[in-house]
Amino acid sequence: MTLDGFGFDSGDHLVIFGPNGAGKSSLLRRLIGFGDFDPILNAAYLPQKPYAFRGTAELNLTLGLTETEAARAMDLADGLGVSGVLASEARVLSGGELQRLNLARVLARSEEWVILDEPLAPLDVRDRERVAGLIAEAIGDRGSVIVTHHRESAAIFGDKVVVVVDGAVAQQGPIREVFSLPASEVVAAVVGVSNVLSGEVQRREGVLGLILAGDLEIWARTECDVGDVVKLLIPAESVTVFASGGTPVGSARNRWDGVIGELRPAASLVEVLVEIGRSSVVALVTQGSVDGLGLAPSVGVTVAVKASAVRAIGR
Amino acid sequence: MSFLWEVVTESLSFLAEASFWPVLGLTLAVTLAATTLAVVFGIPVGMWTGERNTKPSRFLLVLLNTGMGMPPVLAGVLVLLLLWGSGPLGSWGLLFTPLAMVLVQFLLALPIVAGVIAGAVRTLPTLANEHIASLRLSRKAERRLKLAEVRPAVITAVAAAFGRVVSEVGAVLIVGGNIKGETRVLTTAIVQESRQGNLGAALGFGLILLVFSLSINVWLTRFQLRESAP
Numbered sequence: 001m002t003l004d005g006f007g008f009d010s011g012d013h014l015v016i017f018g019p020n021g022a023g024k025s026s027l028l029r030r031l032i033g034f035g036d037f038d039p040i041l042n043a044a045y046l047p048q049k050p051y052a053f054r055g056t057a058e059l060n061l062t063l064g065l066t067e068t069e070a071a072r073a074m075d076l077a078d079g080l081g082v083s084g085v086l087a088s089e090a091r092v093l094s095g096g097e098l099q100r101l102n103l104a105r106v107l108a109r110s111e112e113w114v115i116l117d118e119p120l121a122p123l124d125v126r127d128r129e130r131v132a133g134l135i136a137e138a139i140g141d142r143g144s145v146i147v148t149h150h151r152e153s154a155a156i157f158g159d160k161v162v163v164v165v166d167g168a169v170a171q172q173g174p175i176r177e178v179f180s181l182p183a184s185e186v187v188a189a190v191v192g193v194s195n196v197l198s199g200e201v202q203r204r205e206g207v208l209g210l211i212l213a214g215d216l217e218i219w220a221r222t223e224c225d226v227g228d229v230v231k232l233l234i235p236a237e238s239v240t241v242f243a244s245g246g247t248p249v250g251s252a253r254n255r256w257d258g259v260i261g262e263l264r265p266a267a268s269l270v271e272v273l274v275e276i277g278r279s280s281v282v283a284l285v286t287q288g289s290v291d292g293l294g295l296a297p298s299v300g301v302t303v304a305v306k307a308s309a310v311r312a313i314g315r
Numbered sequence: 316m317s318f319l320w321e322v323v324t325e326s327l328s329f330l331a332e333a334s335f336w337p338v339l340g341l342t343l344a345v346t347l348a349a350t351t352l353a354v355v356f357g358i359p360v361g362m363w364t365g366e367r368n369t370k371p372s373r374f375l376l377v378l379l380n381t382g383m384g385m386p387p388v389l390a391g392v393l394v395l396l397l398l399w400g401s402g403p404l405g406s407w408g409l410l411f412t413p414l415a416m417v418l419v420q421f422l423l424a425l426p427i428v429a430g431v432i433a434g435a436v437r438t439l440p441t442l443a444n445e446h447i448a449s450l451r452l453s454r455k456a457e458r459r460l461k462l463a464e465v466r467p468a469v470i471t472a473v474a475a476a477f478g479r480v481v482s483e484v485g486a487v488l489i490v491g492g493n494i495k496g497e498t499r500v501l502t503t504a505i506v507q508e509s510r511q512g513n514l515g516a517a518l519g520f521g522l523i524l525l526v527f528s529l530s531i532n533v534w535l536t537r538f539q540l541r542e543s544a545p
Contacts, residue, residue, distance in 0.1 A: 045444060046449070047449060048442075049442055102446075
């Protein structure tokens with residue numbers, strides 16, 4: 001694993017993305033200084049899989065912690081829903097319970113960085129977003145490096161994404177930039193192409209919320225309340241492009257007029273960057289659509305996306 | 316059949332005479348002292364060997380594995396040479412004393428304790444080692460935690476070491492001399508009585524040895540079962 005292209009500032013929230021076997025865990029081990037390497041970060045570290053030391057869950061929770069940290073671990077265990085199992089033998093706990101216990105122990109530590117290797121993997125899908133929120137809250141102002149496979153939790157965990165492919169950093173940059181404009185086809189294949197915007201919830205209507213993100217008013221699925229600051233994830237393949245002047249008919253609640261800024265090939269598809277006022281949205285379309293609609297830089301278009309395809313997540 | 320019955324009856328009357336107590340007492344003292352010493356020294360040696368992957372640690376592992384299969388009579392001869400009047404430690408005057416017997420049994424048990432623990436520490440899962448490293452414990456606390464993680468292996472090591480010393484006869488005979496009232500233990504007493512044709516007494520000593528070994532192993536097995544419970 002080479003660290004070329006990998007950089008960080010103190011207090012950064014980095015998310016590591018990459019296919020299996022790409023070297024993500026090796027990168028973390030180098031940062032933490034395992035094996036023959038010198039540590040690069042002074043960090044609390046959660047390995048990829050949970051482990052139960054012999055003894056009770058409580059003993060596992062407080063191993064290696066100071067009194068203050070142990071008290072914090074107790075609070076975190078409570079928040080993560082495992083305070084009821086503390087008297088049990090750790091080895092009889094489920095994988096999810098054990099992971100929460102390990103997480104509480106690691107997050108309670110006082111190091112200035114937190115490094116987590118796939119913290120959500122052993123958890124039930126329905127719990128992941130809530131736990132991701134708790135993790136982000138517990139990390140607070142400390143720096144973090146987190147490996148994850150989930151785009152939604154990546155948006156909760158980090159400001160910056162590092163994409164690792166074949167033991168090297170393929171791209172590093174702000175989450176919005178990497179998710180919406182992957183530097184290469186390899187990166188696009190790993191992270192998918194998604195628009196990541198920041199905004200504030202203006203009002204709620206059932207499961208949907210209206211979010212103001214820059215110039216755009218966007219309807220999205222959300223559990224957040226009015227006034228909450230959220231991150232919006234719009235998969236580029238869910239964005240439809242219409243020729244300007246044509247009025248799209250259908251259920252899409254989000255429609256904006258804009259001008260094409262750039263066209264870029266992405267695997268067998270084409271990424272279309274549409275500038276809408278001071279904001280921009282990327283759509284993923286086929287070459288057939290590009291030819292049929294006459295899409296080219298500076299051409300005016302209308303883009304639409306169903307509210308159900310947009311996810312708004314609070315940090 | 317009547318012959319066997321006669322021997323069993325003789326052995327029971329031998330046990331009733333209760334003249335075996337000094338022999339049992341010495342056996343108890345020698346085996347427990349040797350096993351305890353082997354555990355006290357074997358744990359750090361085993362941890363040191365198990366935690367490292369250097370040339371010296373690998374060499375020591377080979378030595379320990381060889382030591383596990385060392386013929387007791389050879390160990391007896393080596394200690395005899397050491398303690399012989401004109402030998403390197405001859406001036407200590409230990410030959411044919413219980414201390415010499417403890418020494419030789421300790422040398423036989425040490426590789427078992429250290430070797431089993433080294434193997435267990437070496438085969439701790441990578442995941443366990445990563446979690447242990449992530450705890451950032453002091454060196455001492457880290458070793459204590461690793462030892463706790465291989466606790467079942469420690470109990471196995473103690474049971475195996477005790478099994479070796481309690482049943483051992485050749486080495487203690489060589490360095491102890493089987494002197495009645497001084498260095499006679501259960502195993503050497505069995506040899507002595509068998510040779511003299513006192514089969515009842517030989518069987519009696521054998522039964523005592525069996526009960527002694529059984530009691531220690533019942534106790535060790537209880538620990539072992541508790542550790543292997545989920």
